[in-house]
Amino acid sequence: MSDGLLELSGVTRSFGALTAVDGVDLSVPVGARHALIGPNGAGKSTLFKLVTGSMPVSSGTVAFDGSDVTRLSEPARARRGISQTLQHSSLFLSQTVERNVLMAAQRRPGGSRHSLLPRRQRAARDRVHELLTDVGLAGRSHALVSALSHGERRQLEVAVALACEPRLLLLDEPAAGMSPAESARLVGLLKALPDTVTLVIVEHDLDVVFALATSVTVLHLGKLLLTGTPDEVRASSAVQEAYLGTGREALFLDGPASLDVSRPGMEVG
């Protein structure tokens, strides 16, 4: 086994006759900024679920940090440092913004996790405040999540995911529904993350992808089409073919054409 933080070999998931993810081999080294792209239905979100463990694999193995985690439950994998944001915001709507992040921040690896004394929570609270400031929600910490706008909820998702102190952070369309200003802020935040956090990002907004990623994997119909640097992927004819018919081949071209269609990736993936 090589030295990748995340090693997928022959990972397959089928739903009846449909094979959503088909024999994917992937190695993500420590500190990578890896993007996963592909047309709708390519199996990106399913692949994420197989990595986090919220869905069992049909066959194949998932290895994290050198050990096989295929049989581990989702919470056990999360405790090892796999964190995620979901494509559809999944937050605690009846709680305040601060408590949403606290929920993740209070569960530290090792250490005493639960104390009845509020005083002990100060460290966790400080951390929550730092994170909320980073994502730009510091002024909203006492607002209920149900009162947040869609863009704010996406920002909060990121804060919650970071509060887990992940070693591997899976971002499923973090910029979906964000305004250009918000997604620029998100890119800045993600770029500023230390190398100890490895990023795997699924994103339709290719501006975000190419701004962040150092390597890109293209999925098509559940199969791995290509892995390479952003430039290689941009140049690949196979990739352009996969996108043909969805009207997105223009995204790979430099120039003004990409501006017109820079947001059609908004439909449900």
Added chain:
Amino acid sequence: MSATAHPTTDVPPSTGSTAVPASPPSSSRRRGLLGALPPAVVLVVLAFVPFFLAEDPTNILTRILVFGLFAVSLDLLVGITGLPSLGHAAYFGVGAYTAALVADHWTPSAPTPVLMAAAAGAVAAVLTGWLAVRSHGVFFLMLTLAIGEITSQLALQLDDVTGGSNGMSVPSVRFGSEPFDADFRIAYTYWYVLVVFVIAFAAMWLIARSPFGLALRGIRDNEGRMRSLGYTPFRYKYVAYVLAGGFAGLAGGLFAQVNRLVSPVDAGFALSAITLLALVLGGAGTLWGPVLGMAVVVIVRDYYGPDLNGHGPLVLGIVFVIAVYVLPRGFAGIAGLLRTPRRRRDRSIVPGEERAA
């Protein structure tokens, strides 16, 4: 996702929110002190009740505290953890019978019977919760219903130990070897119950406010998300179930000592159901709301009940229907409305509006 259709509507909040400073810690501390005032006043008034209330109302208040404690333990399960149990009275019954047996065969001296009752309730919850907590939704309802029915059936069948349908009589509360002085028995019993109630309520309040309590609320709201944050929901729910069982046992022990008669009815479905009603009436998830809900239930059932020629349940039914329409979030909902407009501002759907206000 529908919201993705409006990618640009939420620009203002992100750019504006960073400029708004977080509220200074001093104001939250002041609010904490002000918040401690109502409970302190209530506590002082409750402590002096036997001096200005007649014996009958004092008796009723004692029963309210006993059943209120039970309602709070159920709220820990239903309101905080999101596990609607139909058989919580099982642990109340286990506690009541344990206290009765301890008082009968060992010592009626407080607080041994109630402590043993709490332990027995917790042990019963350890044994039964393992199965119940693994189930979800309707299956959880059915399993807890079964646990409750089996417990009251056991109390009926094991008549060598429990006295069967005749129930068990319990020696009155005492400290040391002497029973309470007959003239002040009601007042002393009341104070004893009040002390146990306050300690147990404070303990549950702390649990609900602790990080553990926050995790329980998280599981109630979004179990899947908690799993992805690295929590194992089963463990948390199991611990919550055992804690709730222990406090229910404690309430049952108090009941045995106050009522001085324990019968299979006290572990039955009727008590579980009426306590759920108290939760709805008072506002589940607030801990103090269910105590008020239980107060209404006990007053209607036990105080006015004899005058109503057995129509107490009918009155309760009407109260319940009205409450569901008028107070969708129970008595606690009224307190929510009285709070400063700050809360409602936070609820504003349009984020830009509240800064303008």
